[in-house]
Amino acid sequence: MPRTEETASYQTLGWVGDEQAGHLRLIDQTRLPTEFIEIDCRDVPTVWEAIKLLRVRGAPAIGVAAGYGAVIGARSQGSKDEATVRQALAEATAYLRTSRPTAVNLFWALDRMDATAAATPPSTGPALLKRLLEEANAIAEEDRAMCRLIGKFGAELVQQGEGILTHCNAGGLATADYGTALAVIFSAQEQGKHVQVFADETRPLLQGARLTAWELQRRGVPVTLICDNMAAQVMKEKKIQKVVVGADRIAANGDAANKIGTYGVALLAKAHGIPFYVAAPSSTFDLTIADGSSIPIEQRDPAEVTHGFGKQTAPAGISVYNPAFDVTPAELIAGIITEKGVIRPVNTDTIREVLAG
DSSP, rough: OOEEEOOOOOEEEEEEETTTOOOEEEOOOTTTTTEEEEEEEEHHHHHHHHHHHTSSOSSSHHHHHHHHHHHHHHHTOOOOHHHHHHHHHHHHHHHHHSSOSSSHHHHHHHHHHHHHHHHSSSOOOOHHHHHHHHHHHHHHHHHHHHHHHHHHHTTTTOOOOOOEEOOOOGGGGGGSSSSSHHHHHHHHTTOOOOEHHHHHHHHTTIIIIIHHHHHHHHHHOOOEEEOOOGGHHHHTTTSEEEEOOOOOOETTOOOOEEEHHHHHHHHHHHHHHHEEEEEEEGGGEETSSGGGGGOOOOOOOTTTHHHHGGGGOSSSTTOOOOEEEEEEEEGGGGGEEEEEEEEEEEEEEHHHHHHHH
């Protein structure tokens, strides 16, 4: 049953209990900003559905959810026999891989859970489950630490009183703790730089309006909500000095996939001479693909466009194209803010150098 709670502090997702009887608890982000509801995920189909339907979203948070989902799956057929646990884990990770295609953190976390099982010496089912939960917890803790470091490095790029535009949601709701793009803003604000944020509405699912505005408002950061098609005018009026966004997958050359509309914002920033930054942990890089042309782009339900939040806004039977992401070329990115530092210029060599540091 969902848990309902109104609270000024919140945890996007986390594990409740032990490896034998515990479960994943996460905020249902489809209900924000009008309802704060937490869902208890006790089986793999519920985790899969939460990822697919964007109850949990944002590449790092998806990775954390997948790690915990793997633990839930591993014990689904019984925990006494080690072979049963290993087989159930393999089935769970294979199934969770089918939930969404673009966010590389999903596959990174599931690969890590599979590798953990493979590296665990033969023992007992309960011992293996305990080790798997330790690894899932480590994924979550590392994400928290990476977010804080992203905030630290990113805040160094921000000047007192600047206007910052962000697109979609790359805050605490998209991670285990502090966010990526919003971590930069939170850190700058904590340093007393008093930035003014402009949040794109982010159609068609309004993650900027529903989630980013909600987070910033709760943290006391000045935020102004704008429709996506207002960004150019706000830039022309010189209200924006920087753009900072998140990412769901970054290719070896720095091409970055993020929520649909990000590429357009990058082009506008270039036209107005405004630096465009991407903030993402090292786990969001996919060095196995040379450039963004190989990043798979998720196609979502046409009803998200024609029947937004249950209300029909287009003629019945109309053809719809609804890609969830686009890819911003590396040449439009001033720098990629990671937990290891800022990558600039953005190219294959500097990416490998910084990530290896």
